Amino acid sequence: MTLHVGMVAGEPSGDLLAARVLGGIARHDPQQRSEGIGGPAMQAQGFDMWHPMNALSVFGYVDAFKRLPSLLNTYFDVKKRWLANKPDVFVGIDAPDFNLRLEHQLKQAGVPTVHFVGPSIWAWRYERIHKIRESVSHMLVLFPFEEELYKKEGVPVTYVGHPLAEVIPMAPDRAAARRYLGIAPDARVLALMPGSRASEIKWLAPRFLQAVQILQRQDPALQVVVPMVNTERRKEFESLLAQFPVLNCRIIEKPSAIAADVPTNQAAYDSRPAAWNAMEAADAVLVASGTATLEAALFKRPMVISYVLSPMMKRMMEWKSGQARPYVPWVGLPNVLARDFVVPELLQDEASPQALAQATWKALTDQAYVEQLLARFTDIHQSLHRDTPALATRAIIEQLGHAA
Structure with missing residues (x-):
């Protein structure tokens, strides 16, 4: 039957x-x-x-x-x-x-x-x-x-x-992802991921873009890759980008290749989420709390996790749950799994552009810190595989x- x-x-x-x-x-x-x-x-x-x-x-x-x-x-x-x-x-x-x-x-x-x-x-x-x-x-x-x-x-x-631990490679190939996206091997690249929901774009994208403006005053050559889950979210983000313009910003949807010299396994890059290509190509990720934080950890990328709720949504969540904050001290999945603050979480009022920029700069430039995260994220990946x-x-x- x-x-x-x-x-x-x-x-x-x-x-x-x-x-x-x-x-x-x-x-x-x-x-x-x-x-x-x-x-x-x-x-x-x-x-x-x-x-x-x-x-x-x-x-x-x-x-x-x-x-x-x-x-x-x-x-x-x-x-x-x-x-x-x-x-x-x-x-x-x-x-x-x-x-x-x-x-x-x-x-x-x-x-x-x-x-x-x-x-x-x-x-x-x-x-x-x-x-x-x-x-x-x-x-x-x-x-x-x-x-x-x-x-x-x-x-x-x-x-x-976790199925993602099986399909995301244990050793990501940054060079191949950059060839696919047409990004120079030696560029400094930030993946900007303000979420897949309209409310997330509304509340997080302005802060993320202002943080990038601060970062690009420190490094005008910083490249920014922004994966979008669909055309509607892209339009919402582009509207905010016009208000908070940044340099060297590229929005991608799948398939996202623009280079002639793409990897031999281009079909694999074409078929997977644009966010994966952005994360694999990036040096660091500024990301909304959610599944994307786990994906970033599996790609072994340093990250800064953020989230902002509207005042009304925050009150409603507190009323519905009877809680002002989670039972556990962490929000981001990498921290929950590690039972430790291995990456920063900047939530609500703490998610100021200046604070986001400062934490992201560390993720982009502190190699000793990046090596420590690589070891922690590899342990997480193996435990979930x-x-x-x-x-x-x-x-x-x-x-x-x-x-x-």
Whole structure:
């Protein structure tokens, strides 16, 4: 019998994770049928995309409220379809606010539910563990410390490693990435990554650009590469760039090569996210907190992590979570995994252009510091490197036929 898989991924990072899992499922059952909400990487694996992942791309409570009618329509549509034609297993990738609700309904209807990427209950809103226990048949977690947490709470769990640790090379090739992007081998290069959401661009990009203005007073030759996830974000960033102009700034989307002398494996560079090409080519990264910080660590690049919430969003998050700050002292994933402030985190009022510039200059120029980070990031990479598609596929297949 052909395996029928329901799947929901709501962001580019989830699309990449899901595509790796779909590849593993296809090796188990070449005739498998997968459907739901996803993105282009999933479609490349034969996924039947009922709704694009940007249908779920909201940030926080304000954005969610504005898009509530659309979100509800999407939710009720997929729920209705899957209750009418139940999949053999459902896999929700991240997007916990959406997926946990859906998983609860499907599990009650007898569909085994797997949630891939545990919500960061170790940082915010630990009480969500009760909802997870009710909704999820099996958790797949990316980080080793999460496995113990869910076991302690009686939630079936498998640590599968992080797929990015398998696909990002242990020894990145800066020279090849620079040839691909047409950047001189001896240039000083900063990857500027103010986020993939409109709100992140709005609140972070002006500070990042002003920090670059300060840096370029110290080094006018500093080159800046800005990867953008889509054309809409690019337009928003370009509008801010006009207000805070910087020198030698290049915005890239994929495919992003402009040089004639590109690496022989150009197709690999064409197919991967523009952010990866920017990070691999860079000397340092100024980055919004999120998955991109882990990617930068896996590319072994020194970084400065920042994040700024609007006053209203900050108040709403504090009200919803009952917390003024995370349970753990770190926000950036490299620091969480290292259990230490191995890279700077400049958040809210601390994220002034001057402070960002000062920390970024150290990341660009302090070679002893860069060598220390290389060792720490290599340890993180090795700890996360597992055969994630195989481990995830095995855990998903084991759920087949389980009654809720």
